[in-house]
Amino acid sequence: KAGVTQTPRYLIKTRGQQVTLSCSPISGHRSVSWYQQTPGQGLQFLFEYFSETQRNKGNFPGRFSGRQFSNSRSEMNVSTLELGDSALYLCASSLMGREYEQYFGPGTRLTVT
Amino acid sequence: GESVGLHLPTLSVQEGDNSIINCAYSNSASDYFIWYKQESGKGPQFIIDIRSNMDKRQGQRVTVLLNKTVKHLSLQIAATQPGDSAVYFCAENRDDKIIFGKGTRLHILP
Numbered sequence: 001k002a003g004v005t006q007t008p009r010y011l012i013k014t015r016g017q018q019v020t021l022s023c024s025p026i027s028g029h030r031s032v033s034w035y036q037q038t039p040g041q042g043l044q045f046l047f048e049y050f051s052e053t054q055r056n057k058g059n060f061p062g063r064f065s066g067r068q069f070s071n072s073r074s075e076m077n078v079s080t081l082e083l084g085d086s087a088l089y090l091c092a093s094s095l096m097g098r099e100y101e102q103y104f105g106p107g108t109r110l111t112v113t
Numbered sequence: 114g115e116s117v118g119l120h121l122p123t124l125s126v127q128e129g130d131n132s133i134i135n136c137a138y139s140n141s142a143s144d145y146f147i148w149y150k151q152e153s154g155k156g157p158q159f160i161i162d163i164r165s166n167m168d169k170r171q172g173q174r175v176t177v178l179l180n181k182t183v184k185h186l187s188l189q190i191a192a193t194q195p196g197d198s199a200v201y202f203c204a205e206n207r208d209d210k211i212i213f214g215k216g217t218r219l220h221i222l223p
Contacts, residue, residue, distance in 0.1 A: 004156070033211070043157070043202065043213035056210050090156050100145040100206040104156030 001026060004105035006091050012111045018079040021108045025072050025093030031055075032074040033102060034066060037088040046089075049074055050096070078110075086112045125220040132190040134217050136203030139184060145206035146179060148188045151216070152199045160188070160201075195221050 005024045013019050025032050033056075034046040045058040049068035066076040072093070078085055088109050092102035126132045138146070144165050149157035163170045163177045163186075170177050176189040186203050200216040 035213075042215045045210050045212065048210070056208075058210070092156070099209065100147050100162055100204075100211060101159050102149075102157075102211060103159065106154070106156050 004091055004093050004103055006089075006105040006108050008108060009106065010109045010111075012113060013081050014113055015081055015083060017081050018077060019081060019110060020075055020077045021089055021091075021110075023074045023076075023091030023093075023105060025074070025091075026103055029093035029095055029103070030072050031094045031096060031099055032068055032072060033092045033094070033099075034074070034076050035090040035092065036060070037090055037107070038086075043090070046076065048099075081112045083112050086110060122215070123218045123220065125222055126193050127222045128193060128195060130193055132188075132193045132197065132219060134188045134190075134201050134203075134219065136186040136188075136214055137184060138186060138203070138205055140205065140207055141181070141184070143205035143207045146177070146186050147204045147206065147211070148175075148177060149202045149204060149213070150197075150199045151202065157202060190219075193219075193221055195223075197221060 007022045031050045033048040035043050037043045047066050048056040052068045063079045068074045088107040090104050090107045092104045094102050145162050147162040148160040150160050151157040161172045161177050163179050174191045178187045198221045200218050202213050202216045204211050204213045
C-alpha cells in the first residue's frame with residue numbers, strides 16, 4: 001500500500017505571498033491531519049479533516065486554512081506568508097477510530113524569505 | 114498550560130544496550146499515549162500506543178510503561194541498534210487531537 005504523499009517537497013516563497021500544499025492519504029484512510037514542525041515549537045497540530053469536514057483545529061491564525069476532497073485528498077493554504085511560517089509541514093492520515101495511530105508523509109519544507 | 118514534555122533532549126546509548134526514553138504529561142484526561150519515531154528527513158513513524166487504563170504494553174523490542182500516579186510515560190527499547198537512531202516523541206490523544214512533546218534525540222554509540 002502506498003504511503004502518504006505530499007507535494008511539493010520543497011518550496012521557497014516571499015513574505016506576503018500565499019501557498020497551497022497538497023496531501024494524498026493512504027488508501028482507505030479518511031482522516032487527514034496537518035502539523036507544523038519547527039525547531040523551536042516542535043510538532044504543532046494545525047487541523048484535522050474527516051469526510052470533507054474540519055473536525056478539529058489547533059491554535060493557529062486564520063491565515064492557515066485547509067480543505068478535504070471527496071477522495072480524502074487534502075490541501076492546506078497559508079495566506080499572507082510571514083517569515084515565521086518557515087517550517088516543515090507534515091500531513092498524516094489515519095483510520096477511523098484509530099486517529100492516534102497516524103501515518104505521516106515526508107513533509108513539505110517551506111522557506112519564507 | 115497543559116503539555117506533554119520530555120525529561121532529556123538527548124540520550125546516548127551503547128549499541129546493544131537497552132534505551133529508556135522518558136516523558137512527563139500533565140493532563141489526566143488523555144485516553145491514549147503514543148510514541149513516535151522520526152528519522153532524519155522523514156515524517157514521524159508510529160511505534161506503539163497505550164491506553165490510559167493500562168500500565169504496560171509490549172511490542173517488538175519496545176515496551177511502553179505508563180505511571181498515572183506520577184503522570185510519567187517511558188519507552189524502553191531492547192538491544193538498541195544503529196537503526197534506532199532518531200528523535201522520539203511522546204504524544205497524547207486529547208480531545209481528538211494528538212499533542213506532541215518536544216522530542217528526545219537518541220544517539221547510538223558504536
